[in-house]
Amino acid sequence: NFAHYNEHVQFKNIRINSGMVILRCENPSVSDEYLYAILCSSILSSQIERLSFGSAQPQLTVKGISTLNIPVPKDYKEQTAIAKALSDADAWIQSLTRLIAKKRQIKQGAMQTLLNPYENGRLKDGWEFIKFDDAFNFLSTASYSRAELNYNGELGYIHYGDIHTKWNEFLDFKHHIVPMIDLAKIKGYSLVKEGDLIMADASEDFSGIGKSVEIKSLGDRQVISGLHTLLLRDKGGNFVNGFRGYIHKFKYVKQQFDSLATGLKVYGLSKGNLKGIEIPVPPKKEQVGIVSYFHDLESEIRLLEIKLTKAKKIKQGMMQNLLTGRIRLI
Numbered sequence: 001n002f003a004h005y006n007e008h009v010q011f012k013n014i015r016i017n018s019g020m021v022i023l024r025c026e027n028p029s030v031s032d033e034y035l036y037a038i039l040c041s042s043i044l045s046s047q048i049e050r051l052s053f054g055s056a057q058p059q060l061t062v063k064g065i066s067t068l069n070i071p072v073p074k075d076y077k078e079q080t081a082i083a084k085a086l087s088d089a090d091a092w093i094q095s096l097t098r099l100i101a102k103k104r105q106i107k108q109g110a111m112q113t114l115l116n117p118y119e120n121g122r123l124k125d126g127w128e129f130i131k132f133d134d135a136f137n138f139l140s141t142a143s144y145s146r147a148e149l150n151y152n153g154e155l156g157y158i159h160y161g162d163i164h165t166k167w168n169e170f171l172d173f174k175h176h177i178v179p180m181i182d183l184a185k186i187k188g189y190s191l192v193k194e195g196d197l198i199m200a201d202a203s204e205d206f207s208g209i210g211k212s213v214e215i216k217s218l219g220d221r222q223v224i225s226g227l228h229t230l231l232l233r234d235k236g237g238n239f240v241n242g243f244r245g246y247i248h249k250f251k252y253v254k255q256q257f258d259s260l261a262t263g264l265k266v267y268g269l270s271k272g273n274l275k276g277i278e279i280p281v282p283p284k285k286e287q288v289g290i291v292s293y294f295h296d297l298e299s300e301i302r303l304l305e306i307k308l309t310k311a312k313k314i315k316q317g318m319m320q321n322l323l324t325g326r327i328r329l330i
Helices: 032-040 042-051 062-066 076-114 160-165 244-249 251-260 271-275 284-322
Strands: 128-131 136-139 155-158 170-172 197-200 212-216 223-225 229-234 278-281
Touching: 032 042, 032 076, 042 284, 076 284, 155 160, 160 197, 197 244, 212 244, 223 229, 244 251, 251 278
Parallel strands: 155 223, 170 212
Antiparallel strands: 128 278, 136 229, 197 212, 197 229
């Protein structure tokens, strides 16, 4: 990795440790901004990979770095123009990244308010507490490992690892795909339905205990819930669609999850323990308002993430063209 010490760094003096080296441009005909851009690009990645050594923690030597063959336009103005164009692209990416982070902070703050059953120390009007056992039916799940899955089977398969790493409150089939399993292996497991809640019953850390997703936009897909998951289906009509995915976000619920989880290296939440956990349930009209608010906010975040992905691709294309001379800025 490379970093550039310039006027944007707020510290006047900086020390480096033994795992770093200072590269100082002594050639007045080479722009240090351009040099930084080319060093960070994929243009030199093959050279760097060839010079690096070590498996667990690859390293570079000063001698190796000194042998890097760096393409540089002869025209200094072209160098600065390239650096400026890439800097502007970076600024756009950073702006989008900050905006996404801000939106996520707004969402987190809203959750603390909207998903709090109490106001001024008293239960909010119309709210009640319902146990998981009274709110949901617990349906059968499969136990196939990741190694038995593919993307060519006939039946979708929800793996608990994907709940932890890929999805937040919802598994929306408009935006996500799940691995598949061969139909021949299935032995009468319950098929997932729209609005079902899928909970991971195992986690390697406390933050993931009780992590759940609500099924959305399932359509006519056939999907089962798999290893280390609980398949929960609303049996009392207590929730509107789109609200169940936020149940594990209630601080009141999460505290119960954490207190009942067992295990040392992997924390587990048993079906028996889950059945007794209480869920704060607002009136359905309020649920609709909560769902609508978070849906709009998530749509904004998703749109910004699409823009961010596009901005990164544009910058990558700029680097491939400007730093190789395919496109000239003179």
